[in-house]
Amino acid sequence: MxxxxxxxxxxxxxxxxxxxEESVALLDMMSEDGVDIVCATPHFYMHKVSIDRFIENRNNAYEQLKPHLKPEHPKILLGAEVLYNHALVHSEEAGRLCLQGTDYLLWEMPYTKLTSDIIRDTEELSQNTxxxxxxxxxxxxxxxxxxxxLSELMRLDVIGQINAVSLTKFSSRRSCKxxxxxxxxxxxxxxxxRTNSGHALLGQAEEVIRKKFEPRMIERIAHNGEKILRNEPLHKLRCL
Ligand SMILES: [Fe+2]
Structure with a gap:
C-alpha cells in the first residue's frame, strides 16, 4: 500500500x-502516482490556535472538499503536523491531534539546534502518554x-518520516541515505x-530508492505504513 x-x-x-481547485489538483497528481492513502496534516501551532479551533477548521476544510473528491483519489485520513511546544508535553489534549484512528502524532521539531531540553521534552511526551x-x-x-x-533525538522511542523530495535532490540524498x-x-x-511548490511525489522517491538504494526498502516502507494505520507499534529496528 x-x-x-x-x-x-x-x-x-x-x-x-x-x-x-488546488486540493483537487493535488489529489489528481497523487492518484496518478498510485497513492492509496494520504494523511492530511495541516500545521498546528499551539501558540496561534486552540486544539478545539484547529480541529473545527480542519473538519470544515475537509467537509468543503468532500463533494469534489473523485473515486480514484486516495483515501484521506485527518491528522496534524504539530510543532514542538513545551506546553503540549504535559497536555492531556495532545492525543486529539493524532492521525485519525491511531495514536501516532506527527511531531515537527523547531528549526533551531536540538537542545537537550527539546530532546528531553520529546522523550517525556513519548513516555508519559x-x-x-x-x-x-x-x-x-x-x-x-x-x-x-539529531541521532540523540531519533534514538528515543520515536520513528522518522522523510520527504520524498529530499531523496530526489542530490544535495540531500546523501544525508537521507x-x-x-x-x-x-x-x-x-x-x-x-502547493501544486507549484517544488515537492516530489512518492513515486519519484521510490524510483530513486529502486535505482540507488535497496528496492526492498519500498516494501518495508509500505509494511511500516500499514502497521501504523492498524495502530500497531513499530519496533526500533533497522526498519528500512
Ligand atoms: Fe509539512
Whole structure:
C-alpha cells in the first residue's frame, strides 16, 4: 500500500492548498502516482490556535472538499503536523491531534539546534502518554543541528518520516541515505503544499530508492505504513 504520511492538501487551512481547485489538483497528481492513502496534516501551532479551533477548521476544510473528491483519489485520513511546544508535553489534549484512528502524532521539531531540553521534552511526551511520535521530515533539521544531536533525538522511542523530495535532490540524498542506514527512517511523505511548490511525489522517491538504494526498502516502507494505520507499534529496528 502506498501511503503519504505528510501533506497540506486541505483547502485554505494553512500555507498549503489555497482552495478546493488546488486540493483537487493535488489529489489528481497523487492518484496518478498510485497513492492509496494520504494523511492530511495541516500545521498546528499551539501558540496561534486552540486544539478545539484547529480541529473545527480542519473538519470544515475537509467537509468543503468532500463533494469534489473523485473515486480514484486516495483515501484521506485527518491528522496534524504539530510543532514542538513545551506546553503540549504535559497536555492531556495532545492525543486529539493524532492521525485519525491511531495514536501516532506527527511531531515537527523547531528549526533551531536540538537542545537537550527539546530532546528531553520529546522523550517525556513519548513516555508519559499513549502517543507514538512520528518525527516529521527528519532530514530537514540537519540544516540547523548536528547529526549527533539529531541521532540523540531519533534514538528515543520515536520513528522518522522523510520527504520524498529530499531523496530526489542530490544535495540531500546523501544525508537521507545515512539516516536510512542508521535505522531512523520508517515512512515517507510528500509534504505537498502547493501544486507549484517544488515537492516530489512518492513515486519519484521510490524510483530513486529502486535505482540507488535497496528496492526492498519500498516494501518495508509500505509494511511500516500499514502497521501504523492498524495502530500497531513499530519496533526500533533497522526498519528500512
Ligand atoms: Fe509539512
Amino acid at each position: 502506498k501511503i503519504d504520511f505528510h501533506s497540506h492538501i486541505l483547502p485554505g487551512i494553512d500555507d498549503g492548498s489555497r482552495n478546493i 499513549q502517543l507514538k511520535l512520528m518525527i516529521a521530515h527528519i532530514e530537514r533539521y540537519l540544516n540547523f543541528t548536528s547529526y549527533n544531536e 545515512k539516516l536510512i542506514d542508521d535505522g531512523f527512517v520508517y515512512v515517507m511523505g510528500t509534504d505537498y503544499h
